[in-house]
């Protein structure tokens with residue numbers, strides 16, 4: 001049955017069910033990026049899952065070759081809160097300012113956000129007078145409800161769709177930001193969204209854009225939370241299969257480079273942006289397996305260069321890491337840079353990761369204060385996609401050592 005939740009190895013494309021799947025980049029078996037460990041958990045086996053990027057020759061979708069159980073990837077105590085990332089708050093405000101007039105959204109219209117986390121996105125629409133409703137599986141839902149953003153704590157599926165329709169009716173706006181590539185069974189997901197949406201409503205999704213990943217060799221974007229890596233062509237097809245026209249698309253800077261897509265039910269004209277972006281994707285070579293293999297070669301080259309560079313630094317001094325974002329765990333496990341090479345990673349005071357060990361590589365996560373006291377000679381920037389900003393902040397706060405920028409070309413910055 002196509003509508004069943006799929007967990008385990010991916011043998012057919014997640015969008016078009018083709019079996020013409022090609023290996024692009026092998027990351028090996030890796031732990032779940034949020035599965036931080038206590039010292040006590042080190043006495044237990046640590047579970048890893050295959051993490052490999054594959055390409056569908058039929059529809060052009062890049063995807064993982066294995067889907068772990070979402071309850072393991074997004075446990076109730078999932079630590080991330082959208083509201084802590086200022087860049088996302090600005091992004092949601094900008095989204096609301098643009099889409100409310102453009103799609104004629106009115107006060108009292110219903111806006112539903114899927115994977116709504118702490119309600120940060122819905123807040124921007126609530127402030128425009130809309131009725132809002134979130135759906136969120138993790139305990140971030142509790143924070144949202146506390147902040148007066150009504151939120152159902154559940155995984156989004158057919159059953160939840162039916163109960164929302166019964167209780168609230170159809171929505172004029174459905175949003176799914178940093179979640180549309182995460183939810184299992186993409187065709188059913190698109191159908192459920194379509195049934196929630198009013199006939200003249202709009203569906204807006206934001207996902208990491210594989211064109212950015214490809215152009216900037218962002219190999220660390222790949223982890224088990226993202227089971228699909230969108231480019232426009234397969235995304236348009238996925239939405240069309242559920243009766244949507246992709247009316248507009250924008251490249252945005254969120255999460256190291258994302259794509260924001262606007263879709264409406266029925267036949268509508270497509271904006272020039274959509275056509276322009278597809279031609280950029282084609283020119284870059286995203287739908288060409290040979291070019292994709294070049295991406296893979298570049299990633300392996302960057303891995304070797306980074307390992308050499310960090311080992312060289314470790315000979316001359318102490319190396320610590322700045323931040324412990326999800327993506328860092330892909331990078332650290334892919335390069336095998338572990339506790340014997342990096343002394344510790346540091347997070348801002350208050351981070352729930354402080355006192356724990358990184359999954360797979362077992363590097364202790366410490367309070368950022370330690371960094372300024374101990375002044376290690378080298379600091380590896382793990383959120384390198386915002387590296388320029390971070391280096392300025394670290395200098396201002398008093399860090400005196402050298403920075404290591406891991407990607408796309410590993411280098412030391414004085």
Ligand SMILES: [Zn+2]
Pocket residue numbers: 013014015016017018056057058059060061
């Ligand atoms: Zn496909």
